[in-house]
Amino acid sequence: MLTTSGHMSSNPSQMSTVQREEILAALSAVFSNVLGRSMVLKDDSNAASVEGWDSLSHIELLVAAEKRFGVAFTSEEIHGFANAGEIAQAIASKLRE
């Protein structure tokens, strides 16, 4: 239906990859800010691999990410995110809504 942006919507997977990378970069900045040290997140970065990402800071990181992107996570998401890629994916899909 999106005729004016037909070029983009005809290739949604490519668009979301670009957007995903941007989100991951911005998410890295959020994490760096909350955890107090500079870091670059990858899709598979998780609580085990990122120092300081524990059950307590998990909430803090997500709340900061919500503020940064203007989105709200559901309880299922807050409870279930396993890595940075999943967070970025959820943000991307919320931004498209």
Place this chain on the structure above:
Amino acid sequence: MKAKLALLADSAIQFLSRELKKTAAAAGLELDLYEGPFGQIQPELLDPTSRASDADFVLILQSSEGLFRRYCSCPAAQRAGFAAEVANGLTKGASALLERKADARVIVSNFPELPDGIFGHYANKVEESFLYQVRQLNLNLTHWSRGESNGFILDFAALHTCYGSRYMARPALWISSGIVISPDATPLVAGEVVKIISGQLGRANKCLICDLDNTLWGGVIGDDGLENIKIGDLGIGRAFSELQLWVRELGRRGILLVVCSKNEEALAKEPFDRHPDMILRLSDFAAFVANWHPKPENIRRIQALLDIGYDSMVFLDDEPAERLAVKMEFPMIQVPDLPKDPADWLPFLRAANLFEASSFTPGDRERHRHYQAESQRESVRTSAASYAEYLEKLDLRIEIGPLDALMVPRVFQLCQRSNQFNLRTVRYSEAAVRTMLDDASRSVLVARMQDRFEDYGIISVAFLARQSEALFVENWITSCRAFGRGLEKAMFEAMIAAAKRDQAKRIVGEYIPTAKNAVSKGVFSKLGFQHADNLWTYELQPVPNEYRAA
């Protein structure tokens, strides 16, 4: 300021606890914080060896969410008594802790009303409904706190009403992580807890300084004239009338009201004397400053006149430029940034809770009269040839006696509020003061003062502890209203009499400096005490032989 705080909760409180530390530090309060084990509220309260039993403050936070679960498992036949049962358990534990430790304070959070959608509005007619029981429970907690001098309520329910449950709580965090306070509301709740604690430790806002034009009334008296200023039914006058009602209530609670306005004085006073819709009157104010000097300069004058710290003042002005000037000159004065529309001011100011009280005695209502009497004294002072003649003309009467039960609330308040003439800045709790009534190892001397203009009431108290051959001045406090009236000498004589009665050989005192008590630094030296090893000693003259009983 320093305090040990134990947090006991049935929800996840790590964020609140972190925010509490941050907020407290910003308010100059160093919190040593202990988070009790999750859900272990009663054991912490009842076990004398628990860490909560060792704290200065215990904050109990139970959630309405948890309460609802408990309610649901309560058999229908017992639900009418649910509130009483919960309140009983909670207050019994809290009171048991307070009984063990007279100096501890317990703050109990009350319960936000969760509309449960079971009975709807009809719940008000059904005693066993959850809503009915929550309200009953909150009322029971209020009654407990009224009867327990070191028991306080964190009015969490009022915060929910004021800010709305959508703001206060975030269901996704409760479900996923057991957190009942939303991240947005956490700083707010922490701020309110810190207000209660620092209030009990002696910090309080005592004075409201108000602008006039476009603050206490709409319009400019000098331009618009008496009949055109907005107050009462004229234009948006209701906003200003309601603000004045609120300000007058603060005055009646004991907050000193002061006018600070850029105006001709006579013109500025005219509405208070002549406008029929004016609610505040000149007699409501402790001081009235209207001239064309910069406001920071006038605030300095007000400070000198009232003799209270800048950090106990609140400045109210519609003009952002004036607010900025005051903020820059006095960062410790609280300057609320009023919303643009005067209609929003009162809700904003009410929610800001700028004047958290830490005590209340009926005498608070008369506080501002002192400053009016002071200006009458000033004219006596200028007509008297000498200071001695001035004191004589004042017809000063000082009465010193032992502490009795009726004096406890005022003596406690004096301990809380006095910062300047406060030799060791020991802040006893009200319960601790009460225990001194029957403490044979202590004498507490209380002074009342009166002159021809005013009855000051209780204005000085000395806590004396018997230590073998000496009487130690554990603390000595005098209200700044009594400075320069020869009261120190009279108190000293009463101390000597107490020492003789106790057959002590000397009186020993100590001055512990703080940021605010420099004025009391020289008192021992003036009274003839000798200084050695940071202590001040006054040796009593031995009774000469010829007067000794044979």
